[in-house]
Amino acid sequence: MTAVITQVKGPAAMKQGADRFPRNAWYVGLWAHELPEGKLVPQTILCEPVVFFRKEDGTAAAILDRCSHRFAPLSMGKLLPGDRVQCPYHGLEFGATGACVKNPHGNCTIPNAAHLRSFPVVEKHGFIWIWMGDRVADPAAIPDYGCLDTSPEEHVTNPGYLKIAAHFELIVDNLLDLSHTTYVHEGILGTAGTVVANIAVEQSGDVVVVSRPSKDAETPGMLKMLSGFERGDQWSTISWYAPSNLILEYGVSKVGEPKEKGTGYFALHLLTPETERSTHYRYSAVRWNVITEGKESNEEIREKIGKLRTFAFAEQDAPIIEAQQRRMDESPTPLNPTLLAIDAGPMRYRRVLDRLLQQEREANEASQELVGDTRKAS
Template sequence: MNPSLSAAPALATPATDSVAGNERFVRNAWYAGLWASELPVGQLVAQTILNEPVVFYRKEDGAPAAILDRCSHRFAPLSMGKLVAGDRIQCPYHGLEFGPDGKCVNNPHPPCSIPAAAHLPGFQVVEKHSLIWIWMGNKPADPQLIPDYSCLDEGDPLHITDPGYLNIKAHYELIVNNLLDLSHVVYVHDGILGSPGIVQSDVQVETQGEVVTVSRYAKDVAQPSMFTMLAPEGYERGDSFTTISWYAPSNLFLETGTCKTGQPKASGTGYLAIHLLTPETERTTHYRFSAVRWNVMTTGDEHNEQIRRKIYELRNFAFAQQDGPVIEAQQRRMDQARKALAPVLLSIDAGPTRYKRVLDRMLEQDQ
């Protein structure tokens, strides 16, 4: 079923927004902890995820590990310590050592006994699709539930942008709302990702299991600069299309592109975009992103390398200088509210409304 947003009158009913005062973190789920390139061998890397301090490192065989970044003795950050033989982290304060499962395995102070309370939580981690994924919950973690970002593995490096990172000072759901709202590009990203002609384009929403997909197809419109850069001469006007899927709780995958008016989508060109949102706290979000071109039409390695860099620059600008300030300002205004907010909902809010239903159900099951 692929209902049009215009056929969703229930959206006219306001609903209390719960983002401003609640963690709303699903713990039994996969989150992008780091880009694999952010975790060099021999280093301890600290991150706060779901309000928990976590330290990542690579074991002697190169596999990633992650444990709570807070010594059980005097609560010093283990990330300030060092790696020692046996895949252990040594606390910088009094030398206690912890294994990759979080268990304390060495107390150097006589009589060297290890209290049961000395052990720390360890987290399940998997390296897949150029990322280090982490599972923060207590239920068994199935790596098959990690979204399919295999385009990062299979694409030509010449057509894959550098891994991007931003820290957005807002709740992660505000960013999900932004990404699933395809209408905002006309106003926030006019000339780069959007153009006025797509305002009236048909938008559809589909739910399959716990995946929510929002699609937009605009016919015979002037193409924004991102698309004209990707296509050869003759594509300044045509059909444009964007499909974005939300994989609970906060990973998204977008396909966008352009083709000549009336031609099949596959005859055109565009890129696949990866959006990875990992809650840091209730008010901050780790935002990692990349893009992979498909059906590349431009020629010449030097030219395509310039395009690769330009895609990164434009997307980073769009997120850091356009989306980010608006979302962060939203968060501030919501925090200033003296009573619960009931947002007016429009037909364009079908995607955000649909995913929130799925997320609410997952949160209830998680608890």
């Protein structure tokens, strides 16, 4: 499975930047617990400053975190009664829709240019989701992380967060090619027996699914802790939801037994581009078909899963991905990566991503042409 297939042609192969961010899509802005009542919480998303806050009815809101007057961060200001955000510099106030609702200076006239943009937000599955695009936001398009809502507390790891100094696509590449677990996470998430797994790639709409089953292989430490099996039939099936949210089903059963008799967890990965070279990475894990007994024992396992996964991401994945980004940025010429069989998943999702980006570009161009025609007519 490691034979070279082909080589990518042209500099676009590894092109990365803000123009690679689909805007008409749902991104995770925050874990819900990161947005307490009465607080202004800043976050840079797709290179734009956003300030989140809860309205008096408890629902979340998000507006541009840049005052229209002198461009001060509104997140440094105050959240006032009536769902108003007061600028810390000259006291202009903005509502949850982004409209400037108070100018305390002069005759108190509010110029049209004072109004700011607001962003659709939805609180679901323990996340604050945000829509950065200009098309109508459809809450039904939010990926299903419902396992967070229905599982016992002792089966769900604590919410995790990392900031990784790399473009989000490098992290998606890492997750959709889990052959790296044999080398990067040896003994924890992968073993020598899992690298030879057959790879299957499927696509349903814009969802790309990569499966890696392994038969009669040594059980990695994480799954051994959940199952007690020294060897077993293992599988990892990871689904990518455009543009940057993923769910991995990871598990093991006794050799020769069906998957339904095994055990494992759903690994939840939610990536939100901060800038061209930084990504907000939120994660958790939810166990399924738990076969270990006792609440105290399962809570201990829960803590161990959380710590091991954080170690794997922060101490093993992130250093390699960040170093990869630096090497790419240092190259004086465009890089054309050699492709292996293990790259089938990453290449499939990139084709979907490229198509979505192209559709957005074409829609923007058509909109600009329409505006131009309207101006000419007037």
